[in-house]
Amino acid sequence: MDFDVHRGFLLLSGGLSNRTAMNYCxxxxxxxxxxxxxGDNRHRYVCDACGAxxxxxxxxxxxxxxxxxxxxxxxxxxxxxGYGLWTLPAGFMExxxxxxxxxxxxxxxxxxxxxxxxxxxxxxxxxxIDQVSLLFRARLLDLDFAAGxxxxxxxxxxxxxxxxxxxxxxxxxxxxxHYFEDCRSGQFPLHLSNLDRRH
Amino acid sequence: MDFDVHRGFLLLSGGLSNRTAMNYCxxxxxxxxxxxxxGDNRHRYVCDACGAxxxxxxxxxxxxxxxxxxxxxxxxxxxxxGYGLWTLPAGFMExxxxxxxxxxxxxxxxxxxxxxxxxxxxxxxxxxIDQVSLLFRARLLDLDFAAGxxxxxxxxxxxxxxxxxxxxxxxxxxxxxHYFEDCRSGQFPLHLSNLDRRH
Numbered sequence: 217m218d219f220d221v222h223r224g225f226l227l228l229s230g231g232l233s234n235r236t237a238m239n240y241c242x243x244x245x246x247x248x249x250x251x252x253x254x255g256d257n258r259h260r261y262v263c264d265a266c267g268a269x270x271x272x273x274x275x276x277x278x279x280x281x282x283x284x285x286x287x288x289x290x291x292x293x294x295x296x297x298g299y300g301l302w303t304l305p306a307g308f309m310e311x312x313x314x315x316x317x318x319x320x321x322x323x324x325x326x327x328x329x330x331x332x333x334x335x336x337x338x339x340x341x342x343x344x345i346d347q348v349s350l351l352f353r354a355r356l357l358d359l360d361f362a363a364g365x366x367x368x369x370x371x372x373x374x375x376x377x378x379x380x381x382x383x384x385x386x387x388x389x390x391x392x393x394h395y396f397e398d399c400r401s402g403q404f405p406l407h408l409s410n411l412d413r414r415h
Numbered sequence: 416m417d418f419d420v421h422r423g424f425l426l427l428s429g430g431l432s433n434r435t436a437m438n439y440c441x442x443x444x445x446x447x448x449x450x451x452x453x454g455d456n457r458h459r460y461v462c463d464a465c466g467a468x469x470x471x472x473x474x475x476x477x478x479x480x481x482x483x484x485x486x487x488x489x490x491x492x493x494x495x496x497g498y499g500l501w502t503l504p505a506g507f508m509e510x511x512x513x514x515x516x517x518x519x520x521x522x523x524x525x526x527x528x529x530x531x532x533x534x535x536x537x538x539x540x541x542x543x544i545d546q547v548s549l550l551f552r553a554r555l556l557d558l559d560f561a562a563g564x565x566x567x568x569x570x571x572x573x574x575x576x577x578x579x580x581x582x583x584x585x586x587x588x589x590x591x592x593h594y595f596e597d598c599r600s601g602q603f604p605l606h607l608s609n610l611d612r613r614h
Contacts, residue, residue: 238441242460242469245439245446255564258509261441270441274508275472276547309473310457314540314609315547336538336607341513348475348514365454406605408535410513 236272243268274346278318279306280354281391282331287372288395289356290379291326294368298384304351304391305329319352327370328362331355334404338391341410349387353395353404375399386411435471442467473545477517478505479553480590481530486571487594488555489578490525493567497583503550503590504528518551526569527561530554533603537590540609548586552594552603574598585610 241248241263248261253269261270281304282289290302305326309318316333323329331354340349363370373379375396383389390409398404440447440462447460452468460469480503481488489501504525508517515532522528530553539548562569572578574595582588589608597603 236441240439240441240444242435242437242439242441242447245444247444248441271507272510273474274510274512276475308470309547311471311473311545312542313473314542315538316540316607317542336605339514339535341515343511343513343516346510348508406535408515 238270241266241268242270272346274343274348276309276315276318277306277347277349277387278309278315278322278351279304279349280319280323280331280333280352281337281395282323282327282329282354282356284356284359284372286399287374288378288392289327289329289361289370289372291363291367292369292371293366293384294363295366300368301382301384302379302388303384304388306349306351306388309350315350316352319350319354323354324364326364326367328360328364329370330357330360332357336406337404338387338394338407338409340387340390340408342387343410344414351387351391437469440465440467441469471545473547475508475514475517476505476546476548476586477508477514477521477550478503478548479518479522479530479532479551480536480594481522481526481528481553481555483555483558483571485598486573487577487591488526488528488560488569488571490562490566491568491570492565492583493562494565499567500581500583501578501587502583503587505548505550505587508549514549515551518549518553522553523563525563525566527559527563528569529556529559531556535605536603537586537593537606537608539586539589539607541586542609543613550586550590 238248238261244263244266246263246265248263250259250261253260253262291305292302293299305323307322320331323331334353334355337353338351361370378392394407437447437460443462443465445462445464447462449458449460452459452461490504491501492498504522506521519530522530533552533554536552537550560569577591593606
């Protein structure tokens, strides 16, 4: 298969941005207008009937880089965006949880894997789609993992075997590149970066 | 005035959580139900008419710890929560920006201050109110600052003068405590922590 490494991201860009069009006020059901409220400097969805201002803000994608000896755990996606491509276990942070709890939950859901969090490893801004990716280095606690509903398969990869041309997201590619580079020095500082804006 | 150091946070907890009650579908205007959708494991607002699932996720509060020689810049809040109490310049991250851009924007809006970002300094989860606070160490570029619309006043404080009993938020108190402690060693690592759950 001739995968484009950016395919997953492009699909994500088209499909999952947090900037959702709003037609009706979720509080009172009246059609909303899209305008700059008094005292603000940005367009918001505003209800002229009940006065509600509906703010939309970036979302966090939290996940893990699960490590076992010289291998890392990847999941092959069973859903779009990036169906059939490989990723680190990660997903949208939920209310009521911490970033690390969300990362562990996603790792359990997508890879059936139990991990111990080591440290926050990459924080990557993706302003085009209003997301911030937070990936944690984590120690895989056992080899009893299994594909969850959103994965086709889950497997361990040494550096030489990473499917670089079949990765679902640029954030995952960047994190893996940092990781194998840092393995040479044995130092794993937090890497903060931004994905370039495309529009 | 007899301020409770936690007052700001409690007000925030009561007033600004991201978990907003939804009555009507923002896509089609039909009343929504609050239930666990098929294939999910959490309650969501779901529209049985058009099928939309309305996810709610944590929000990021981004801001700066602006430093000038041995002093830090604080703002006295002109709005609730925490009216009259002191804070670091910070606010909700907006769509289309990076975390550092949001932190600089908030610093300009609330304190009229221009800063150069040094590094991410504290990441504090506040799961009770579905927020993650990201505060950056920053160098104040000049002394030409002034209170913005959301501030009563803006001032520089040396450690001995910090109004510890009149701080608006626990995240701010924690960040200032780390900072002055780290000043003694000259090392400023990223501090990750969670505020305790209260309910």
